[in-house]
Amino acid sequence: MKLPTKKLAVALAAFGLSTAALADITIGVSVSATGPGAVLGGPQKNTTELFPTSFAGEKINWVVLDDASDPTNTAKNIAKFITETKVDVIMAGTTTPGVMAAAGPAAESKTPLIALAPNRLDGEKFKWAFTMPQPIGLMAEPLLEHAKSKGYKTLAFLGYHPDAYGEAWIKTLEPMAGKYGITFGPIEGFARTDTSVTGQVLKLMSVKPDAVIVVASGAPAAMAHSSLSERGYKGQIYQTHGAPSPVFLKNGGKAVENGVIVAGPLLEWEQLPDSHLSKKVGAEYAKAYEGKYGKDSLSSFGGHMWDGWAITSRAIPVALKKAKPGTEAFRVALRDAIESEREIAGVHGVFNFSPTDHSGFDSRGRVLLQVQGGAFKVISTK
Template sequence: MRLLSLTVLFAAALSVALPAGAAEPIRIGAVVSATGPASFLGEPERNTLQMQADALNAAGGLLGRPVEIIVLDDETDVNKAVLAVDRLLKKENVVAVVGPTVSGNSLAVAPKLEAAKVPLVSMAAAEKIVKPVNPWVFKTAQSDRLAVGRILSHAKAKGYKKLAILTVSDGYGQAGREVLKEMLPAGGFELAGDEVYGPKDTDMTAQLTKLKGTAPDAIICWGTNPGPAVVAKNRVQLGITTPLYMSHGVASKKFIELAGEAAEGLLLPAGKLTVAGQLPESDPQKALLLAYSKAYEDRFKTPASAFGGYGYDGLMLVAQAIAAGKDASPAAIREALEKIAAFPGVTGVFNFSPADHNGLDESAFVMVTITGGDFKLLAD
């Protein structure tokens, strides 16, 4: 487990924005997979947390107090995620925790936050994180159900009836597979084929060949990099022309880089950040998305990603709860989080309630296709 201490990074901002001898800082913890297999998710999250904490302090902090964020790297390891949360709760005395990055780690640490009565705002996607509702656990990433809903709406509009699925055998893929197997028949679709691949597999031709034999109208692949890029390449190598949907887990330029020309024509639900410049001016998120994207690229010299947006939303939702409740105690933050409504974030417009700790609907996704090496917004 690695400590990514941000205290020094904030020193300059604090000295300008807040007077000497200011009140004790509000300490917020974060657990990210900045290294390890999910680093493509965790690195932009870590960067965003740094950037937004600086922005909060430059604007005067919260309740007249500086914000101190303590970011720990769980290295995409569930045991290290648990140790990180232990440290944040017992040594750092944080008032809230943002993260972890991945679903399995989030599910593993949730009981600790509940026992400590400290709110957790996960950045992971699995619906199980917030369903059934745990009073102390929220999440910023869109649930798999919303992504599947977007795909099936598109498939229905295209007249597709037989759909095959290919999912990765990790926590993300298993969660997606469960939702797909539930929602396909409920939506009037036939599940033509159901294949699985391992997260470290480097060839999926056997699975794709089996799916091709079922003559589906379209195939849905559910996974995160690099597996889906292998699927895309194998599809081209096998001469399969059946439309291929990907999950929102590949909605970044990194996937296009990995898949190369095989990405052309693929379809997927994506957060609006992916196509921010293509959104209509009336979109309630557009101004924020463009500002976040510019700030991130200016600071880190690389394009912003929807994954970093999960970190933005996690920290800013906690900040909003503290500001709205005028109280930085864990119990007050939890209560105020549950009341947040019509809050535009990078991931979507959040409407939390006692019955909904994700607070998003299908409008958090748009359907895009990949053309000419970039994402293109598809009309509804």
């Protein structure tokens, strides 16, 4: 009778493991480390390697899984976190569909979710999820402010359309622009894989808006920008936080000079004033990340993961006073602590969550950059 003893041993071992896990804090991470989302998810996975394995006198178990840019896998990973690893916090959703897949199970199991992509959750799902990236409205304000201060009356759109990112900006700018005395339009769309935007640019040139906002990412954002410059557009060109990256400057070259860009504070943390709470955190993250992965490897997407830990690590000591890790009471206490803690400094800004605001940002979550001499210069931190 060999088999039963073996089974018994396995069962005992499993029991031993699960009791050991009960005393530790377990954090489940599901990101898109491979697949089309890898540009975003890769740096997020890399960032988890920088996190401590013990904190506030507790051992931290990091369970990092890859969803291969497929929300179905995200759902499977989350189910594993909840039923098998019994995590205390979930950090997931490199892309919006990933967040959607994670939010339901997280709320049902009463597990706090650090959402790494923008989302529009509501009800119970909203209650348990905290969103790391800045909302579009927050990013649109300083651009419109800048346009108003220069006396621009018309702002045209040239960006990803139809597309979720472009759509989010259009939906935000349409109602907001009027308050700044600016007429928004026309809306000209292109796709990431388009080989040229000549037609759209010519259309804009015939309308002659005072300013154009380019809503795209990296290389395509540079292509749209340089097409405008090369066709002789003289107005102001704005870019969104999807654009700034080394490839934007490299592909754009002289054509993107003077472009005004809204971005999170991480990208140019060295230029932040010393009073900015994100400067110290940004320096810490940039040094840790570039120390391990090489110079110029820093990406703003990894920063959202760092902020996720900044928030969680602030809440853990508070929650530990109320309950033991591995229990529902601990997860509830953790969620409450995230919501009630004030002035949590992250690399993307300073978080003050409330029961109605689960993005927690204020104007410290953005900066205005201008391309000057082939580099990004911070021109405003308001």
